[in-house]
Amino acid sequence: MRAFILGLMIFVLGQSALAEAPHPALEAYGELPRVRHMTMSPDGKMVAFVYRQNGSDVIATLDIATKAITPRLSVDNIATRNIWFADAKHLILSVSDTKDLAGYKGSFEYSESFSLNLETNKSQQLLRATRDIYPAQSGLGKIVGVDSEAGQALMPAFMLRQSNRSGIPEFDLLKVDLDSGFGKGFKSGTPYTIDWFVDTKGTVLAREEYNNSTNMYRIYSDLSEGRGPIYEEQAARPPFNIMGVKPDRSALLFVSDADENEGFDALFELGMDGKITGPVLAREGADMESVFRDKNRIVEGIRYAGSSPSYFFYDEALNKDVQALVDRFEGGSVEIESHSRDWNRILVSVFNSYGVNKYVVLDRKSGDLIGLMDNRDDIPVEAVGQVLAISYPARDGLNIPAILTLPAGVGSADLANLPMVVMPHGGPSSYDGVTFDWMAQYFANRGYLVLQPNFRGSDGYGRSFLHAGYGQWGAKMQDDVSDGVAAMIAEGLVDPARVCIVGASYGGYSALAGGAFTPDLYRCVVAVAPVSDLRKMISDVSSDLGSRHWVVDYWKDLMGDPKSPTVDIDAISPANSAAAFKAPVLLIHGKNDTVVPFSQSEVMQRALEKAGKPVQFIRLDGEDHWLSEGDTRIQTLRAMADFVEANIGEGQ
Numbered sequence: 001m002r003a004f005i006l007g008l009m010i011f012v013l014g015q016s017a018l019a020e021a022p023h024p025a026l027e028a029y030g031e032l033p034r035v036r037h038m039t040m041s042p043d044g045k046m047v048a049f050v051y052r053q054n055g056s057d058v059i060a061t062l063d064i065a066t067k068a069i070t071p072r073l074s075v076d077n078i079a080t081r082n083i084w085f086a087d088a089k090h091l092i093l094s095v096s097d098t099k100d101l102a103g104y105k106g107s108f109e110y111s112e113s114f115s116l117n118l119e120t121n122k123s124q125q126l127l128r129a130t131r132d133i134y135p136a137q138s139g140l141g142k143i144v145g146v147d148s149e150a151g152q153a154l155m156p157a158f159m160l161r162q163s164n165r166s167g168i169p170e171f172d173l174l175k176v177d178l179d180s181g182f183g184k185g186f187k188s189g190t191p192y193t194i195d196w197f198v199d200t201k202g203t204v205l206a207r208e209e210y211n212n213s214t215n216m217y218r219i220y221s222d223l224s225e226g227r228g229p230i231y232e233e234q235a236a237r238p239p240f241n242i243m244g245v246k247p248d249r250s251a252l253l254f255v256s257d258a259d260e261n262e263g264f265d266a267l268f269e270l271g272m273d274g275k276i277t278g279p280v281l282a283r284e285g286a287d288m289e290s291v292f293r294d295k296n297r298i299v300e301g302i303r304y305a306g307s308s309p310s311y312f313f314y315d316e317a318l319n320k321d322v323q324a325l326v327d328r329f330e331g332g333s334v335e336i337e338s339h340s341r342d343w344n345r346i347l348v349s350v351f352n353s354y355g356v357n358k359y360v361v362l363d364r365k366s367g368d369l370i371g372l373m374d375n376r377d378d379i380p381v382e383a384v385g386q387v388l389a390i391s392y393p394a395r396d397g398l399n400i401p402a403i404l405t406l407p408a409g410v411g412s413a414d415l416a417n418l419p420m421v422v423m424p425h426g427g428p429s430s431y432d433g434v435t436f437d438w439m440a441q442y443f444a445n446r447g448y449l450v451l452q453p454n455f456r457g458s459d460g461y462g463r464s465f466l467h468a469g470y471g472q473w474g475a476k477m478q479d480d481v482s483d484g485v486a487a488m489i490a491e492g493l494v495d496p497a498r499v500c501i502v503g504a505s506y507g508g509y510s511a512l513a514g515g516a517f518t519p520d521l522y523r524c525v526v527a528v529a530p531v532s533d534l535r536k537m538i539s540d541v542s543s544d545l546g547s548r549h550w551v552v553d554y555w556k557d558l559m560g561d562p563k564s565p566t567v568d569i570d571a572i573s574p575a576n577s578a579a580a581f582k583a584p585v586l587l588i589h590g591k592n593d594t595v596v597p598f599s600q601s602e603v604m605q606r607a608l609e610k611a612g613k614p615v616q617f618i619r620l621d622g623e624d625h626w627l628s629e630g631d632t633r634i635q636t637l638r639a640m641a642d643f644v645e646a647n648i649g650e651g652q
Contacts, residue, residue: 021409029442030634044340091116098592111141115178130183134158134169145296148200223272230274237550244299263463305460307389308333385444392487405450418449419498426505431460447651455480474572498648504528512574519582524647532575532604578607584614590623
């Protein structure tokens with residue numbers, strides 16, 4: 001830990017006389033970003049994005065040459081999840097809504113897609129005009145590719161075809177007209193089909209199946225000889241995470257851990273003959289996180305995980321240019337958002353240690369960087385806290401990576417005895433990196449040190465680090481968070497009497513676990529959409545999806561099986577340890593949460609009240625798991641800020 005402190009002090013040396021940082025209004029942090037989901041047109045001449053202005057959202061386009069912004073379509077009160085160009089004329093909007101499905105228990109996140117004709121500015125919902133669509137399905141907005149015929153998309157859906165006498169819907173592939181929204185049959189699937197990979201000529205590169213009843217996984221391909229599967233395996237859940245198709249169409253690319261790469265995720269190839277080779281494109285000490293692929297999911301490049309992302313592309317010249325761009329912003333993060341069809345123009349968002357996310361275009365022919373827009377133009381650079389990637393040892397010796405955000409405007413002379421907010425991330429199979437975190441930056445701007453531990457069980461640090469968290473909820477995973485607090489205190493950075501823990505989703509569970517199992521460590525606990533009763537959580541998922549569903553097995557792996565003799569799932573449920581709490585608790589939960597049931601917070605509230613412990617519960621009407629609404633995000637941040645300040649005082 002001493003090595004970390006020495007490096008930190010060198011980094012901030014000479015900053016003891018910094019001017020006081022400006023303090024933007026809370027709304028500047030809690031409000032949804034001014035620009036979201038920016039994407040580039042195929043010719044690289046324009047970008048489209050969700051534009052927030054005066055509390056309302058519109059789809060807009062920006063001409064890169066003139067910087068002229070053209071509003072296109074109001075999407076206020078719509079949860080827009082993504083936008084992208086299907087072709088030069090059509091923009092695709094992926095949206096979602098929380099709905100009840102007839103015949104099913106509970107609510108579901110219901111996905112839909114719309115097309116926006118940029119010549120007419122008319123929008124059209126896709127597939128809803130199509131006959132024989134099975135009504136009880138929540139993923140109706142998926143697009144797996146585009147057809148060689150302009151204005152056509154390929155979309156899967158469960159269909160009740162007249163020729164299907166069994167009455168069981170089959171997951172077919174349809175060709176959908178982007179202007180009318182009408183779809184017609186293209187390829188026939190089965191009730192167990194879960195995905196399609198198809199080229200622009202209609203060749204089925206792969207069709208993926210998984211039977212939840214028999215646990216049988218199969219892959220078929222039109223490129224193989226015969227009609228049988230090219231691969232099959234019986235597994236508790238789908239064994240492959242297929243990322244796309246190799247550029248030469250010879251193989252599917254999937255991600256898995258590789259012993260040759262010390263257990264870090266890498267790409268493997270599943271040939272159309274069923275043979276597996278790899279790993280390919282493995283990077284030492286780094287997980288393969290995601291891929292760049294064209295509209296038909298042909299893989300063009302790779303993104304590797306880390307505190308800041310790194311990249312690899314099959315095209316050597318492109319690979320070199322992207323690396324040069326990343327090097328320009330050393331110490332920060334360069335996120336590739338989109339690109340022109342030929343990759344001659346690349347849209348990125350950039351964050352460095354003293355700046356908010358900015359959208360920039362790299363013109364590879366000229367080498368110029370073209371600035372477009374700021375993600376948050378009402379937060380000046382001087383208000384941003386420096387973000388550092390650090391690490392500390394856990395009590396069992398495991399190295400725990402973390403993100404530390406310094407209070408804005410605090411120099412080396414004042415970097416001691418600070419109040420601290422600990423923010424464990426959600427997932428838990430996720431991780432925090434060097435970027436603009438709106439919640440962390442708000443607290444840092446108000447003078448708090450913010451620690452975001454990437455505890456064991458976090459993604460991005462290899463499969464052994466990920467699996468080390470399985471069955472360790474409330475145990476070693478929680479110890480990693482506590483050990484981070486202890487390390488900051490031991491170095492003199494933090495006042496031990498002024499520490500609060502704040503988290504959402506799994507981070508909300510970790511916050512409650514901190515209050516329950518280390519009650520002397522924290523002065524307040526804030527839990528947003530938390531899991532509080534693990535047995536009930538698994539029971540609810542089983543009830544919604546069926547006890548044999550692979551998602552149930554996944555949660556049992558993470559949390560622990562209620563029937564296991566080695567894990568006492570009740571003992572690690574904070575709701576069952578309400579009497580141990582010493583710190584006051586703030587619970588916040590969206591009523592439309594389809595990931596962690598709203599009832600999890602209700603259970604926690606009742607348990608704390610029964611134990612005579614101080615608890616506040618804020619219910620967010622119309623809000624989902626991700627705090628997608630601007631008004632409720634502001635409400636959430638204000639409640640957090642007031643609660644933290646009331647319990648550990650103002651920051652410096």
